[in-house]
Structure formats: structure tokens, C-alpha cells
Amino acid sequence: MPVMTYRDAIKSAMAEEMERDESVVLLGEDIGLYGGTHLVTDGLLDKFGSKRVIDTPIAEGGFTGAAIGMAMMGMRPIVEMMTWNFSFQAADQIIQNAAKIRYFSGGQASVPLVIRGPNGGGVQLSAQHTHSLEGFYGHFPGLKVVAPVTPHDAKGMMIEAIRDPDPVLILEAGALYGTKGEVPEGEYTVEFGKARIAREGTDVSLIGYGRQVNLLLKVAERLQADEGITAEVIDVRSIRPFDEETLVNSVMKTNRAVVVEEQWRWFSVASEVAASIQEHAFDYLDAPVERVSGAETPAPYARNLEAAAFPNEEQIIDAVRRVAYRRA
Amino acid sequence: MATTQSSTKKRKSASSGANGAKPDVPGVSAEKLLEFYNQMVYVRLFEEACQRAFRQGRVGGYLHVYIGQEAVAVGLLDTYQPEDRVITAYRDHAHALLLGSPPNEVMAELYGKGTGIVKGKGGSMHLFDVPNGLMGGYGIVGGHIPLGVGMAYAMAYQQTGGIVQLYFGDGAIHNGAYHEAANLAGLWGKSGMNPTLFILENNQYGMGTSVERATANTDLGSKFASYGIEHEKVDGMDVVAMNEAAHRLSKQVRETGVPFAIEAMTYRIAPHGAADFLEKYRSKEEVKEARKRDPIGLLEQRILDAGAADEEALETIRKANKEIADAAVTFAEESPDPDIAELYTDVYADSPEVHSA
Numbered sequence: 001m002p003v004m005t006y007r008d009a010i011k012s013a014m015a016e017e018m019e020r021d022e023s024v025v026l027l028g029e030d031i032g033l034y035g036g037t038h039l040v041t042d043g044l045l046d047k048f049g050s051k052r053v054i055d056t057p058i059a060e061g062g063f064t065g066a067a068i069g070m071a072m073m074g075m076r077p078i079v080e081m082m083t084w085n086f087s088f089q090a091a092d093q094i095i096q097n098a099a100k101i102r103y104f105s106g107g108q109a110s111v112p113l114v115i116r117g118p119n120g121g122g123v124q125l126s127a128q129h130t131h132s133l134e135g136f137y138g139h140f141p142g143l144k145v146v147a148p149v150t151p152h153d154a155k156g157m158m159i160e161a162i163r164d165p166d167p168v169l170i171l172e173a174g175a176l177y178g179t180k181g182e183v184p185e186g187e188y189t190v191e192f193g194k195a196r197i198a199r200e201g202t203d204v205s206l207i208g209y210g211r212q213v214n215l216l217l218k219v220a221e222r223l224q225a226d227e228g229i230t231a232e233v234i235d236v237r238s239i240r241p242f243d244e245e246t247l248v249n250s251v252m253k254t255n256r257a258v259v260v261e262e263q264w265r266w267f268s269v270a271s272e273v274a275a276s277i278q279e280h281a282f283d284y285l286d287a288p289v290e291r292v293s294g295a296e297t298p299a300p301y302a303r304n305l306e307a308a309a310f311p312n313e314e315q316i317i318d319a320v321r322r323v324a325y326r327r328a
Numbered sequence: 329m330a331t332t333q334s335s336t337k338k339r340k341s342a343s344s345g346a347n348g349a350k351p352d353v354p355g356v357s358a359e360k361l362l363e364f365y366n367q368m369v370y371v372r373l374f375e376e377a378c379q380r381a382f383r384q385g386r387v388g389g390y391l392h393v394y395i396g397q398e399a400v401a402v403g404l405l406d407t408y409q410p411e412d413r414v415i416t417a418y419r420d421h422a423h424a425l426l427l428g429s430p431p432n433e434v435m436a437e438l439y440g441k442g443t444g445i446v447k448g449k450g451g452s453m454h455l456f457d458v459p460n461g462l463m464g465g466y467g468i469v470g471g472h473i474p475l476g477v478g479m480a481y482a483m484a485y486q487q488t489g490g491i492v493q494l495y496f497g498d499g500a501i502h503n504g505a506y507h508e509a510a511n512l513a514g515l516w517g518k519s520g521m522n523p524t525l526f527i528l529e530n531n532q533y534g535m536g537t538s539v540e541r542a543t544a545n546t547d548l549g550s551k552f553a554s555y556g557i558e559h560e561k562v563d564g565m566d567v568v569a570m571n572e573a574a575h576r577l578s579k580q581v582r583e584t585g586v587p588f589a590i591e592a593m594t595y596r597i598a599p600h601g602a603a604d605f606l607e608k609y610r611s612k613e614e615v616k617e618a619r620k621r622d623p624i625g626l627l628e629q630r631i632l633d634a635g636a637a638d639e640e641a642l643e644t645i646r647k648a649n650k651e652i653a654d655a656a657v658t659f660a661e662e663s664p665d666p667d668i669a670e671l672y673t674d675v676y677a678d679s680p681e682v683h684s685a
């Protein structure tokens with residue numbers, strides 16, 4: 001199978017769909033001439049021209065709203081948020097319009113819109129530029145929210161999103177654009193609402209999404225080597241719709257779960273995972289579900305503070321020991 | 329409508345100088361010219377030290393330097409009074425330094441050290457020095473503009489006699505936050521309740537997007553006029569012109585409580601951020617051309633021409649400022665990291681209690 005970066009996987013999905021379907025257009029800041037601040041759209045202006053690759057002013061509310069209007073007319077716009085941090089300026093459009101128009105129009109209008117961009121922290125961008133918004137946007141019925149971590153899923157979910165009749169938010173792992181992985185040749189999609197078992201195991205379920213999945217895989221290796229614990233790693237990847245079944249089945253097998261996320265714990269994805277597990281697998285649990293989350297503070301700048309604000313291997317291993325009733 | 333008209337008139341009569349901006353006025357003392365020179369060199373050398381530290385990986389996150397724009401803040405902040413407040417976006421080092429923030433603490437902030445001016449919590453984009461009047465650097469384009477307008481209302485309400493110097497970029501003027509806030513400022517100004525001096529730092533680009541590629545109406549001043557705010561274009565590469573306008577207009581805003589806007593025509597000589605090497609959106613020649621009007625070079629020439637000082641005296645000034653920048657780097661490098669406990673402080677006024685494992 002060909003190997004591709006996460007960045008190129010997303011780009012090739014967009015380019016292929018643009019070839020296939022004329023109604024697909026891109027909008028965003030510095031996506032054309034500049035090539036995109038993360039170079040995800042590099043080269044697409046040359047290929048598709050300025051009617052389809054639209055450089056916008058710094059007006060997230062305006063161009064996101066305009067994209068919703070385009071979508072209501074049957075176009076399939078893909079909005080790039082330079083980073084998801086700027087989507088708060090567009091949140092009114094996303095939440096008040098995109099998410100609800102199908103519903104309050106009684107099904108007469110639809111919004112086949114994709115909004116994509118990098119999300120998450122880890123590079124010292126501090127409070128206003130560091131957010132993981134899966135829980136935030138996942139809260140709103142009418143939106144679909146996905147967070148792919150492999151190039152394979154990034155491409156397959158992007159194509160799925162473009163073809164979806166409803167608004168889809170793709171929260172890309174900003175730190176992972178340069179990472180490589182296998183991507184099948186030819187057209188394929190990754191269905192929403194299906195979690196992925198990233199590593200099979202029997203002793204504990206480690207559940208996360210986005211760049212935390214890579215952290216969990218590392219932890220799983222360490223647990224295997226150092227403690228003889230065989231962890232199953234589950235990549236939630238689709239936040240809404242949410243795949244309770246895969247999570248619950250895993251916990252029925254392992255009887256223990258640690259849920260890891262970069263975002264804040266209160267009212268978060270991890271809280272939702274924990275609630276689902278206790279609802280559907282209560283009798284199988286041998287220990288309370290543990291959540292390892294970001295510190296309940298705005299994101300700090302200093303390297304050491306930032307490192308302390310996000311989940312790390314030690315915290316996760318400690319949590320595993322607690323659910324497995326092991327001592328360090 | 330009266331305000332709009334008079335502002336249009338002003339712009340017309342002022343359109344003969346460089347950048348179509350107001351020609352500067354003679355009669356600045358040699359002493360003052362050297363003071364400006366000292367400040368501009370201070371900012372420039374500090375910024376160059378920041379860039380070096382960034383390239384060495386000692387400064388993280390985003391770093392936006394002020395190189396090319398020094399005349400704007402230097403000319404304006406010369407008028408600063410203790411009751412005034414200053415607010416800007418993320419390109420904020422100059423504003424802090426010129427308001428009197430200790431250079432060591434500013435540099436330590438960029439290094440993410442515990443001795444930083446905001447304890448290592450905010451970094452380059454979020455310098456605050458409230459005692460010295462700096463109400464912050466902000467990272468979301470447009471986001472701080474309403475804050476500045478509100479601060480000005482508070483000053484009028486509290487009758488402090490202060491004004492707000494509200495800085496933002498040519499990219500930010502297309503953001504909804506600007507338009508809502510400018511409308512408020514114009515409206516509140518009708519009853520003298522908005523002593524805001526808007527400073528549009530028109531450095532020609534919002535990241536990779538030039539003014540012409542961001543709006544069909546490139547007369548950015550008209551975007552103040554449409555909210556009833558008078559405005560004036562000033563050559564932002566000429567510190568004397570900036571300073572003249574600053575004195576005249578800050579006085580007017582202070583006395584009337586009516587907002588006014590300066591469009592400072594400047595140029596971002598440095599890349600947008602220190603990590604942006606690809607400058608596909610502008611040519612090397614364009615930057616080279618702009619460097620000919622480097623505000624420090626222009627002032628240097630003027631000082632030498634006027635015989636206000638000789639090259640040796642200027643070199644002494646440069647050396648002294650190089651030492652300040654070097655000392656700041658040393659201080660930052662030798663400073664300790666923030667205490668990990670600081671992670672949980674300052675979330676609320678009183679309690680670090682609510683936190684996760």
C-alpha cells in the first residue's frame with residue numbers, strides 16, 4: 001500500500017472529490033496563494049483555480065456563514081479553519097445555522113458542509129490557541145464530529161464528509177500533519193460512527209482519540225513489556241455519531257477502562273465514554289472507569305507547564321495500575 | 329455625517345506625502361530625534377534577539393516581531409499619560425517595551441520562564457503590564473478591538489481623563505469584531521463617551537493576504553468613516569510624522585471623548601511569524617524596496633542630515649541597546665522554569681481548587 005503523510009491524505013481526498021464533483025469548493029484564510037498555513041491545500045489553487053479555491057479575509061463568521069449558504073444551494077463547500085481556535089468566531093454560524101437548519105426547516109433545507117482544520121495543543125501556543133473541541137462541538141445535535149488520527153482515516157473520513165448530506169466537522173490532529181501511514185489506492189471511505197480497535201488486548205481498554213491514540217499505543221507497549229498487562233487500544237475517532245458498541249464490547253472483554261483525552265474533563269468526551277460504559281457494561285466492570293484529561297486551566301505557554309497540563313504516559317500508567325489494582 | 333465629511337477632507341489635503349500620507353512637520357529638537365532613535369533601536373535589537381532565540385528553539389509557540397513598524401508605536405506612545413491604556417494584538421513586544429516593561433521580564437516571558445512578565449503563562453502573544461498601562465496582547469484577530477472600546481467607555485464613565493490607544497492590523501479590519509466595535513465607538517462618541525484612538529497598523533498584509541486581496545474597498549480609512557469616526561492617514565515609516573499626529577490627535581480625543589482613527593501606513597519587513605519562511609505572497613524585490621524606507625534608516629538619515637548627531641553617537645546608542653537585549657537574553661536563559669504549581673493559579677481570583685489529576 002502507498003505510504004502518505006496525514007497532510008497529503010487530506011489533500012488527496014479533497015483533490016479527488018473536486019475532480020469528481022464540481023460542486024466541491026474550498027474556502028479559508030491563506031489556503032490558495034499561500035498554500036495553507038499547514039500546507040494542506042498547497043497546489044490546489046493552481047489546479048482548480050480561484051473560483052474553487054477561495055482565499056478569504058480574516059472573517060470566520062462571515063465566510064463560514066457564506067459557506068452554509070452555498071451548501072443550502074447544493075454546493076459542497078469545505079471550509080478550512082486555519083486552526084479550530086478561530087472557529088469560536090464562527091461558532092454562531094456553525095451552531096445556530098449549520099447544525100439546525102435541516103431541523104427547523106422541517107427537512108426542506110440541508111447543509112452539506114465540511115469544516116476542517118487543526119486542533120489540539122502541544123506546541124506552546126498558550127491559552128487562546130490551544131483547544132480540543134471534540135466535546136464542545138460534539139455536544140450539538142445536527143453536527144457530525146470526527147477526529148481521525150491515521151492518514152488512512154483522515155482520507156477516508158474526508159471523502160465520507162464531503163459526500164455527507166449534513167455538516168461535518170473534522171478536527172484534525174494539528175501535531176500530526178507530517179506523520180506517515182498506509183493509504184489504500186483508489187477510492188474508499190471510512191464510515192462515521194465506528195470506533196477503531198487500534199490494538200487488540202484482553203486486560204484493560206485504553207480509550208482515546210486524536211493524537212492521544214498514539215500515546216496510548218506507546219503506553220500499551222510499555223504495559224506489555226514492564227507489567228505484563230495486555231491493553232486494548234480503542235480510537236474513538238467518530239465523536240458524533242458515537243460508537244458505544246465497540247467500546248462496550250471491549251470493556252465486556254477486559255473489564256477495565258481508562259479513557260484519555262487532551263481536553264478538559266468536565267462535560268467531556270471521556271465523561272461520555274465513562275457514562276456509556278457504566279450504562280451498558282456495569283456488571284462487567286471490575287473497577288471504576290478512570291479518566292485522564294487535560295488540566296482544568298486555560299493552556300499555559302511555558303514548556304514545563306504545558307507538559308504538565310496534558311496527559312502523559314506516567315499518568316496513564318498510574319490510572320491503569322489503579323483499575324488493575326496493581327502497585328507501582 | 330459631519331464627522332465623515334471632515335475626515336474625507338482631511339485625507340484629501342494630506343495625500344501628497346509618501347504613501348499618500350501626511351508630510352511630516354519640521355521643528356523637532358535634536359534631543360527628541362535621538363530619543364526616538366534610541367527607542368526604535370531598542371525595539372529592533374530586542375526583536376532580533378527574539379528571532380535568534382526562536383531559531384535556536386529557546387522560544388516556542390508563535391513569535392511575531394515588529395521589525396519595520398517601530399516608528400508607529402514609538403511615535404504614538406510618546407504621548408502616553410499614566411491614565412491611558414494600550415491594547416494590541418499578538419505583535420506586542422514593542423508596546424510593552426516602550427511602555428516601560430522590563431526587557432528582562434519580557435524576554436523571560438518568551439522563554440517561558442517563571443520570571444516572565446506574565447509568569448510564563450502567556451508567551452509572546454499575551455504580554456500584559458497593567459501597571460504600565462498595557463492591557464494586553466491578544467491572539468485572536470479582531471478579538472481585542474471591542475475590549476479597547478469598552479475600556480474607553482470606562483474611562484469616560486470614570487472620568488479619568490485617559491484615552492485608549494487601540495492597535496490592530498489591516499487584516500483585522502475585515503473581522504466582524506472590528507465592525508461591531510467601531511460602530512459602538514462611533515455611537516458612544518456622539519455623547520463624548522469614547523476616548524479611543526484607533527491605530528490601524530496598515531503593514532500591507534494580514535499573514536499572506538495583501539490589502540487588495542482582502543477587500544474590494546482598499547480605502548481602509550473609509551471603514552472608520554462609515555461608523556462616524558474621523559480618521560487620518562499618516563506615514564508610519566516616519567516617526568516624526570507619527571509623533572506629530574499622535575500629539576495632536578490624542579489631545580483631541582482626550583478633550584472630546586470622541587474616537588479618532590489613525591491609519592499608519594507601514595510595512596512588515598519581517599515575515600508574519602518567525603516560523604514563516606515561505607513568502608510566496610510577496611517578492612524579495614518588494615521587501616528590498618520597502619527596506620529603503622526602513623523607519624530606522626530614515627531617522628538615521630534625518631539625524632545625520634540635520635547634524636543632530638554623528639555616526640559615532642548613533643553607534644553608541646546601538647551598542648547600549650545591544651547590551652540591553654543581550655542582558656535580557658542572559659537573564660531569560662538563567663531564569664528558572666515556572667513552578668509547576670503555577671499551572672493552577674490565576675484560573676480564578678481566589679482558588680486553585682478545581683483541577684484534575
Ligand SMILES: Cc1ncc(C[n+]2csc(CCOP(=O)(O)OP(=O)(O)O)c2C)c(N)n1
Binds near residue numbers: 082086501600
Ligand atoms: C480569528 C483569527 N483568525 C485567524 C487567525 C490567524 N492569524 C494570526 S495573525 C493573522 C493575520 C493578521 O493580520 P493583521 O491584522 O493585518 O496583523 P499583522 O499580523 O499584519 O500585524 C492571522 C490570519 C487568528 N489569530 N485569529
